[in-house]
Amino acid sequence: MKPVMVVHGGAWAIPDAFAEASVAGVKAAARAGNAVLKIGGSALDAVEAAVRIMEDDPVFDAGHGAVLNTDGEVELDAIIMEGKTLAAGAVSSVRNIANPVSLARAVMEKTPHVMLTDRGANQFAESIGISMLPTDALVTEEERREWEHCKKYVVGVKELFNSQWGHDTVGAVALDSMGNVACATSTGGIRNKMVGRVGDSPIIGSGGYADNKSGAVSCTGHGESILKVTLARLILFHMDQGRTASEAAEHSLQYMGERVQGGGGVIVVSPTGDWTATFTTERMAWAAVDEDVLSYGLNPKDKFTETVN
Amino acid sequence: MLPVVVVHGGAGHIPKDRAELSCAGVREAARGGYAVFKTGGSAMDAVVEAVTIMENNPAYNAGRGSVLNVKGGVEMDALVMDGRTLASGAVSAVRRVANPIQLARMVMEKTSHLCLTAEGASQFARAMGVPEVEEESLITDYSRMRWKKNLHPDANPVESQMGKMGTVGAVAVDAEGNVACATSTGGMINKMEGRVGDTPCVGCGGYADNQTGAVSPTGHGEAIMKVTLSRLILFHMEQGKSPEEASDMALTYMKERVSGLGGVVVVDPKGTWAARFSSLQMSWAAAQQGQLHYGLYHGEDFTEPI
Numbered sequence: 063m064k065p066v067m068v069v070h071g072g073a074w075a076i077p078d079a080f081a082e083a084s085v086a087g088v089k090a091a092a093r094a095g096n097a098v099l100k101i102g103g104s105a106l107d108a109v110e111a112a113v114r115i116m117e118d119d120p121v122f123d124a125g126h127g128a129v130l131n132t133d134g135e136v137e138l139d140a141i142i143m144e145g146k147t148l149a150a151g152a153v154s155s156v157r158n159i160a161n162p163v164s165l166a167r168a169v170m171e172k173t174p175h176v177m178l179t180d181r182g183a184n185q186f187a188e189s190i191g192i193s194m195l196p197t198d199a200l201v202t203e204e205e206r207r208e209w210e211h212c213k214k215y216v217v218g219v220k221e222l223f224n225s226q227w228g229h230d231t232v233g234a235v236a237l238d239s240m241g242n243v244a245c246a247t248s249t250g251g252i253r254n255k256m257v258g259r260v261g262d263s264p265i266i267g268s269g270g271y272a273d274n275k276s277g278a279v280s281c282t283g284h285g286e287s288i289l290k291v292t293l294a295r296l297i298l299f300h301m302d303q304g305r306t307a308s309e310a311a312e313h314s315l316q317y318m319g320e321r322v323q324g325g326g327g328v329i330v331v332s333p334t335g336d337w338t339a340t341f342t343t344e345r346m347a348w349a350a351v352d353e354d355v356l357s358y359g360l361n362p363k364d365k366f367t368e369t370v371n
Numbered sequence: 372m373l374p375v376v377v378v379h380g381g382a383g384h385i386p387k388d389r390a391e392l393s394c395a396g397v398r399e400a401a402r403g404g405y406a407v408f409k410t411g412g413s414a415m416d417a418v419v420e421a422v423t424i425m426e427n428n429p430a431y432n433a434g435r436g437s438v439l440n441v442k443g444g445v446e447m448d449a450l451v452m453d454g455r456t457l458a459s460g461a462v463s464a465v466r467r468v469a470n471p472i473q474l475a476r477m478v479m480e481k482t483s484h485l486c487l488t489a490e491g492a493s494q495f496a497r498a499m500g501v502p503e504v505e506e507e508s509l510i511t512d513y514s515r516m517r518w519k520k521n522l523h524p525d526a527n528p529v530e531s532q533m534g535k536m537g538t539v540g541a542v543a544v545d546a547e548g549n550v551a552c553a554t555s556t557g558g559m560i561n562k563m564e565g566r567v568g569d570t571p572c573v574g575c576g577g578y579a580d581n582q583t584g585a586v587s588p589t590g591h592g593e594a595i596m597k598v599t600l601s602r603l604i605l606f607h608m609e610q611g612k613s614p615e616e617a618s619d620m621a622l623t624y625m626k627e628r629v630s631g632l633g634g635v636v637v638v639d640p641k642g643t644w645a646a647r648f649s650s651l652q653m654s655w656a657a658a659q660q661g662q663l664h665y666g667l668y669h670g671e672d673f674t675e676p677i
Contacts, residue, residue, distance in 0.1 A: 182565010
């Protein structure tokens with residue numbers, strides 16, 4: 063089986079000022095994930111590695127660089143899932159953790175549960191020796207300024223999302239040489255969200271899903287809309303019925319737009335290596351590695367390529 | 372055929388003395404939900420009323436009577452969904468509210484969000500003027516006894532949870548053909564603090580879509596999540612399966628793929644309903660056309676006039 067790695071850095075109207083850094087960030091993440099697959103690593107290891115790179119990159123709304131809630135604090139959501147056994151792990155509204163995706167993986171591997179939230183998630187992190195960061199460590203100056211600007215105006219989440227304001231959940235899907243698929247998604251959510259707001263990212267079937275029988279998906283976009291249509295699972299149901307990754311993604315995003323007026327983007331890989339990066343927002347930063355070719359894009363119909371080496 | 376409301380009081384294996392309480396409670400909840408239609412209430416009003424009745428009944432693992440987490444505290448999850456617009460509201464790991472299902476409905480109706488968790492959900496409850504109750508008022512002697520019993524190092528919380536799960540839920544279709552679902556739970560006995568199960572996750576702990584139907588499940592939460600049970604059943608119905616066929620297919624799949632047991636109540640927009648389970652028992656009741664149907668073991672369908 064030829065391995066495939068696909069990542070996204072969020073679907074929204076990415077301003078030109080962030081464009082270059084976003085594209086560089088997803089390319090670096092795709093390369094890192096691909097490097098894991100190249101040495102025989104699992105799809106699960108690959109998606110975790112790729113998402114960690116983007117969590118550490120302050121240009122993305124995940125880990126370092128996450129948006130602030132209405133109290134000016136960072137609360138993070140993440141999910142990871144592997145397609146062989148349907149095992150999954152998730153955290154919601156966790157604080158002071160640099161890499162929520164790795165904490166989600168620990169929930170999957172070290173507890174009998176799938177999801178831990180809020181203080182309970184932090185207590186678990188502490189119990190397994192994941193260090194807590196000082197409260198401001200994940201906050202960038204840029205985000206603090208944006209948040210202060212945002213606080214001056216009372217606007218709903220949907221208005222926020224449809225404007226130029228930041229929303230760049232990150233995610234990855236992979237297929238490894240053993241034919242296993244996996245997905246991971248991580249986010250700081252929506253700027254100025256209510257304390258304790260949980261979006262689609264940590265919810266299984268919405269923010270992501272992975273099943274060796276159908277494929278793996280990671281979603282980004284308007285979280286509440288993604289939840290209402292359980293977007294990740296919907297795409298895989300379409301693939302179960304014989305649609306290609308790209309047809310299933312387009313069909314499902316179109317449905318989400320029509321039924322609940324939500325925009326978003328997805329990355330998908332099938333168990334045979336058919337993959338896509340599809341979005342209905344203005345832009346989505348994405349990158350993929352398939353047979354040593356790195357493809358990437360930002361605007362609709364973009365597909366630039368270069369060799370990995 | 373319309374309107375109809377179907378409720379469950381949890382799938383599992385219930386001791387005999389508890390079983391009688393559980394069977395009486397689901398009948399009361401189905402009657403309560405059905406009565407809402409008489410006064411012009413919607414499917415959403417009916418499912419919230421039915422679940423509120425069961426949250427207030429200490430026989431169930433929801434609201435008062437919830438199981439305790441490993442630290443002896445009560446953290447509850449709840450979800451509602453409206454099939455007209457796919458609007459949905461959820462709370463996870465919320466403490467010190469009597470009726471999480473009503474708080475979930477407020478998240479749907481009064482915020483731009485879909486799910487609020489833990490302390491944030493409590494803050495929202497305070498902002499909405501929802502009274503904060505003493506944690507002690509949600510705890511029963513029975514839940515405390517089971518918590519203590521399961522603190523022993525050789526106890527197996529997963530196994531004991533299979534013994535009595537007790538999540539509650541309801542699905543309904545109103546006279547206009549709108550469907551809705553509601554599910555509420557205290558979760559898994561002796562769960563880790565902050566554990567969130569299937570209940571507040573859209574597509575797992577419930578789903579409602581006027582184009583297909585509505586589902587509320589109960590059972591092993593982590594297994595339900597892995598197969599997104601509610602959405603899976605509705606996908607089978609979209610492919611032409613009846614509520615009963617779709618439920619049986621999905622429950623069989625859950626058992627084979629992730630070794631999980633559970634049960635579901637399901638309706639389609641025409642009012643065809645099913646109450647199916649792979650566990651030994653599930654207490655359920657359905658109210659339709661002036662008749663109350665109910666049962667606990669496989670194959671049971673007792674009826675009495677409402």
